[in-house]
Amino acid sequence: MKLVSWNVNSLNIRLPRVIDWLAANAPDVVCLQETKIEDAKFPIAALADAGYAARFSGQKSYNGVALLVRNGLDARDVTHGIDGFVDEQKRVIAATVDGVRIVCVYVPNGQAVGSDKYRYKLDWCHAMTAHLRATLIHHPALAIAGDFNVAPDDRDVHDPALWEGRIHCSEPERAAFREFIARGVADSFRLFDQPPKTFSWWDYRQLAFPKNHGLRIDHVLLSPPLAQRCTSSRIDRNARKGVKPSDHAPVIVELA
């Protein structure tokens, strides 16, 4: 299974690029974040023409997640949100595909350390950790994939001194990320040797992409049976190039 996570920063704007990317990369399942589109307006037909069935949970303007599943595969037991956590914001969709439970997440940004949104981010992560623990009991083959809005350690930051203690890098956020890992899922990217300074997000400003001033905040975490099957995990930085890119690049994981 070829499994992808990609924050597209508006599926409306990005649809042509997404469809081109699907054709070039032929993934089996794609977890999308920041679709920023109401369910009634989701581009079901265009994606069907591209060979993918879509399941989605969206809202106007902000947030929104979706799963794209290649024709011939079924998305079963689709669920939305976090059990026991009331949230207006559409940030989670999950399904079982070919025996793999796939949880697509868009973790809150947090805006600034100490803000109300930061508190919400940490609360949200705490609830997701409990949800993950419960889900793993029934689904030992589990992947949680998405935009975590956390750079887990300094290797994931272009300038650790600049970012120290700031949003995405603060110790409470990193501790929240380690709580996910402590539930028994591995950061697939770190299962392999990787080129240094590999990132998944670059600011649109200040020539950040050509200067490679990025962060690695998009992740695919795998439970032990899937980590054993994982043959590669990489970030397609080419998808950040060209006209009207998302500010995030896709993470691509292959499972034998």
Add this chain to the structure above:
DNA sequence: ATGGCAATGTTTCATTGA
């Protein structure tokens, strides 16, 4: 010293993102 981009809707600016 600061902001510098992009997307959205509240649209000719404000808000959010990261």
